[in-house]
Amino acid sequence: MRETFAPDLDEGTRRSLDVPPDLLDLPPDEMRRLGHVVVDLVVDHLAGLRERPALLAGDPATLRAALGGPLPQGTGDPAGDLAAGLDVLATTAVPYQQHGDHPRYFARVPGPSSFAGVLGEWLATGTQSIASSWGGGAGPTTVELVVVEWLREALELAPGTEGVLQSGGSTANVTALLAARHRTSPDGTTGVVYLSDQTHSSIARGLLSTGWAPDDVRVLPTGDRYALTADAVRTAVVADLAAGRRPAVVVATAGTTNTGRVDDLDGLADLCAEHAMWLHVDGAYGGPAAVTPRGRAALAGLHRVDSLVIDPHKWLFQPYDLACVLVRRPGALEAAFAMHPEYLADVQGGDPGRVDLHNRSLELTRRGRAFKLWLTFRTYGADRVAAAVDRGIGLAEYAQALVEADPSLEVVTGASLGVLTFAAPARDDAAHRAAAAALTASGWAAVSSTVLGGRAVLRLCTINPRTTTADLDGTVARLSALLSADA
Numbered sequence: 250m251r252e253t254f255a256p257d258l259d260e261g262t263r264r265s266l267d268v269p270p271d272l273l274d275l276p277p278d279e280m281r282r283l284g285h286v287v288v289d290l291v292v293d294h295l296a297g298l299r300e301r302p303a304l305l306a307g308d309p310a311t312l313r314a315a316l317g318g319p320l321p322q323g324t325g326d327p328a329g330d331l332a333a334g335l336d337v338l339a340t341t342a343v344p345y346q347q348h349g350d351h352p353r354y355f356a357r358v359p360g361p362s363s364f365a366g367v368l369g370e371w372l373a374t375g376t377q378s379i380a381s382s383w384g385g386g387a388g389p390t391t392v393e394l395v396v397v398e399w400l401r402e403a404l405e406l407a408p409g410t411e412g413v414l415q416s417g418g419s420t421a422n423v424t425a426l427l428a429a430r431h432r433t434s435p436d437g438t439t440g441v442v443y444l445s446d447q448t449h450s451s452i453a454r455g456l457l458s459t460g461w462a463p464d465d466v467r468v469l470p471t472g473d474r475y476a477l478t479a480d481a482v483r484t485a486v487v488a489d490l491a492a493g494r495r496p497a498v499v500v501a502t503a504g505t506t507n508t509g510r511v512d513d514l515d516g517l518a519d520l521c522a523e524h525a526m527w528l529h530v531d532g533a534y535g536g537p538a539a540v541t542p543r544g545r546a547a548l549a550g551l552h553r554v555d556s557l558v559i560d561p562h563k564w565l566f567q568p569y570d571l572a573c574v575l576v577r578r579p580g581a582l583e584a585a586f587a588m589h590p591e592y593l594a595d596v597q598g599g600d601p602g603r604v605d606l607h608n609r610s611l612e613l614t615r616r617g618r619a620f621k622l623w624l625t626f627r628t629y630g631a632d633r634v635a636a637a638v639d640r641g642i643g644l645a646e647y648a649q650a651l652v653e654a655d656p657s658l659e660v661v662t663g664a665s666l667g668v669l670t671f672a673a674p675a676r677d678d679a680a681h682r683a684a685a686a687a688l689t690a691s692g693w694a695a696v697s698s699t700v701l702g703g704r705a706v707l708r709l710c711t712i713n714p715r716t717t718t719a720d721l722d723g724t725v726a727r728l729s730a731l732l733s734a735d736a
C-alpha cells in the first residue's frame with residue numbers, strides 16, 4: 250500500500266486537531282458504574298411508584314433555580330460531573346410530572362410502560378440504533394418491520410398491511426392523512442375530510458398545518474352518542490356532492506379520548522367503499538384493545554379501514570415515544586413520502602425486501618424505535634400483553650359499578666375501552682373541576698375533568714394493569730367526598 254503523505258497544515262489547524270480523540274468518552278468501568286446508578290434510579294422509581302404522588306406540579310422559579318444557570322463549563326472531572334448531574338435530574342426534574350405509569354394515574358391517557366420496554370429503549374438509545382435506510386440500518390429496520398407485522402397479527406388486520414413507527418398519535422395521524430391525501434387528491438387539491446366533534450384535537454391541527462383547505466374540513470356533531478354514525482357522514486357527503494365538492498377522507502375514532510366510544514367502523518367502511526373515500530381510523534389510545542376478544546368486538550370493522558394509528562406508548566406498555574401507522578394498501582406510504590436524493594443512493598435498499606423506512610414518513614434520520622416493543626412481545630408474549638389490556642377494560646367496568654352504587658353520583662357515559670365518565674348531578678361545573686383538581690393536588694391519584702353535552706364531568710382512564718380495585722375504591726370514594734364536602 251502507498252505510504253500516506255504528511256498534509257501541509259498550518260500550525261493552528263494542526264494544534265486544534267491534536268486534542269485527544271476521547272474528548273467526550275469515559276473509561277469503560279466508569280461508564281458501567283454510572284450506568285448502574287441509572288439502573289438503580291429507574292428501579293427505585295418503579296418499585297416505589299405507589300408511595301409517591303401520581304402527579305406533582307412544579308414551581309417555575311424553584312425548578313429554574315435547580316436546573317438552570319449559565320451554560321456549564323465543566324470541572325475537568327466528567328465522571329464526577331455526570332454523577333452530580335444525574336442526581337440533580339433525578340431529584341429535581343423527574344418527580345415533577347404526571348406519572349403516567351403510576352397505578353392511580355387515571356387522567357387523560359396513562360402510559361403504563363413495562364420494564365421490558367424500558368430495557369429495549371435503553372439498548373436502542375445506548376447503541377445509537379437507526380432505522381432509516383436498509384443499507385444504514387438493516388438490523389433495526391428488520392426489528393421495526395417485524396414489530397409492525399406482529400401488531401398487524403395481534404390486531405387481526407389484513408395480511409399485506411404495512412406500516413411505520415412514529416413518535417406519537419399526533420404525528421402518526423398526520424402521516425396517515427398525508428398518505429390518504431396523496432391517494433385521493435393526486436392533483437394537489439385536498440377534497441373534503443369528515444371528522445367529528447369528538448375527533449382528537451391534534452387531527453384538525455394536523456390537517457390545517459399540512460395545508461388542508463379549511464373549508465374542506467367538516468366537523469360533524471355526534472350528539473349524546475359521542476360517536477360518529479355512517480348516516481351522519483352520509484348526509485354530509487350527499488350535501489357536499491350536491492354542492493359540487495369532492496368527498497375524499499373520513500376520519501373515524503376507535504376509542505375517543507373523552508368517552509372511549511367507537512365510531513361505526515363497519516358502516517363507515519361501507520360508505521367509503523361506495524364513494525371511493527379513504528377511511529382513516531385514529532385508534533391512538535383505543536386501537537390496542539383489538540388484541541383482546543372483547544376489544545375486537547367493540548372495534549368491529551377495524552380490519553376494513555385504509556389506515557389506522559395506534560399508540561403503543563398508551564396501551565401497549567411502552568415508554569414514550571411510540572406510535573404506529575398501519576396502511577392496508579402496500580406502497581401507500583412510499584407513494585406519498587419516497588425520495589431518492591443522490592447522497593442516499595449508497596444506502597437505499599432498492600428492492601421490496603430491503604425497505605428504506607425513511608420513505609414511509611417525513612422522518613429521515615429516525616431512531617430504532619422498535620426494540621422496546623419487540624422485547625415486550627418477546628418477553629411477555631402476545632397472550633400476557635392481551636391479558637394486561639383486558640384488565641384495563643375490566644377495571645373501568647368495576648369503576649362504573651362503584652359509581653352506580655353511590656347515590657350522589659351518576660354515570661354519564663358507561664365504561665368503554667377503559668374510560669368511564671360520571672358526575673354528581675347536584676353539583677355544578679366548577680365543583681367537578683375543583684374535585685378533580687383537589688384529588689390530583691393531593692397526589693393520591695390523578696384524574697381529569699372533561700366536558701360532555703355542555704357540562705363538566707369527571708373521567709377515569711383505567712388502562713394501567715397495575716391498578717387494583719382498592720385503588721379505584723379509594724379514588725371514587727375521595728371524589729364523592731370532595732363533591733359532597735361543601736354541597
Ligand SMILES: Cc1ncc(COP(=O)(O)O)c(C=O)c1O
Nearest residue numbers: 358417418419449506531533534
Ligand atoms: C384518540 C387520540 N388520538 C390522538 C392522540 C394524540 O396522541 P399523542 O399525544 O401521542 O400525539 C391522543 C392522545 O391522547 C388520543 O387519545
